[in-house]
Amino acid sequence: MSRILSYFAKRYIAGEKQEDAINTAKELNERGIKTTIDNLGEDVKDAKDAARGVEEYMSLVEAIRKDRVDANVSFKLTHLGLDISPLMAEENAETIIKKAVELKNFVWFDMEGSKHTENTLSIFSKLHAKYPETGIAIQSYLYRSAADVTKLIKENAAVRLVKGAYKESPDIAFPEKKDVDGNFSALMKRLLLSGAYTAIATHDEKLVNEAKNIASENKIPRDHFEFQMLLGIKRTLQSRLVEEGYKVRVYVPYGTRWLPYTMRRMTERKENVWFVLKNIFD
Ligand code: FDA
Secondary structure, three states: HHHHHHHHHHHHHOOHHHHHHHHHHHHHHHHOOEEEEEEOOOOOOHHHHHHHHHHHHHHHHHHHHHHHOOOOEEEEHHHHHOOOOOHHHHHHHHHHHHHHHHHOOEEOOOOOHHHHHHHHHHHHHHHHHHOOEEEEEEOOOEOOHHHHHHHHHHHOOOOOEOOOOOOOOOOOOOHHHHHHHHHHHHHHHHHHHHHOEEEEEOOOOHHHHHHHHHHHHOOOHHHHHEEEEOOOOHHHHHHHHHOOOOOOOEEEEOOOOOHHHHHHHHHHOOHHHHHHHHHHHH
């Protein structure tokens, strides 16, 4: 099993060290692709681990600057102590954002499982009011996201629209893929037309084409939005979009705590699940 997991991890993760992420980002930059680098870590229960996360991000934004890499950063608030206390996560996030802003960079807040949605949004809104160089992921599978998008548009925040990667109850999230996709399409249209900076974070070619059509029909300038994809997924589509003159950013995760991220990538595609089952029972 561990052999199969590390096979998948290699596809989706830059490596265990910061240097691996920087080198991967440089390679992507050479193909005309921008990056957002994530130090893997989540559900931290000890303040010392949260502090280590802050240190890692501080040195990451410095390395990005020093090596002149076209990269911003993404973090999860539970990596910075949200499960210990929202105040700790906010203070830790602010420390990283201050440093990033000082070094002329930008910070994306990832969105985690629904237990953290409210706190993540509220910490984001407070910090975004002080530091406009921040953006947040919104998940189209949640019923609440339409209202959250309305609020974020008013706050003039940059939004990364994703479908959502966590297991959620039908009480709060669309259980059917077609509805998640339909809500993605509706929220994407609202965001693009609102003038909010929109990151269309999907590998779904139908939605990518829809975004291109909305942008061209409504003359939305290409520097008002970008496509974002995950490392290891749809490389040809990434390159094609760059050739067509669109901004493309790839999410580059690295670190030793790669298991939860790898499991999410593995299970969101049924071919991956079949591959694992076949190899276990072979
Ligand atoms: P969909 O699942 O419909 O896939 C479309 C096609 O892409 C598939 O048919 C397949 O070809 C390919 N594909 C998708 N996943 C694949 C995989 N794992 N391996 C191989 N091929 C695959 N989620 C979240 O909850 N919070 C967050 O903060 C983020 N952040 C984030 C950043 C960025 C840049 C991206 C692109 C995505 C996220 N996500 C996320 C993950 C997101 O919610 C979602 O789980 C994945 O993007 C998969 O959904 P798609 O939109 O690609 O569509």
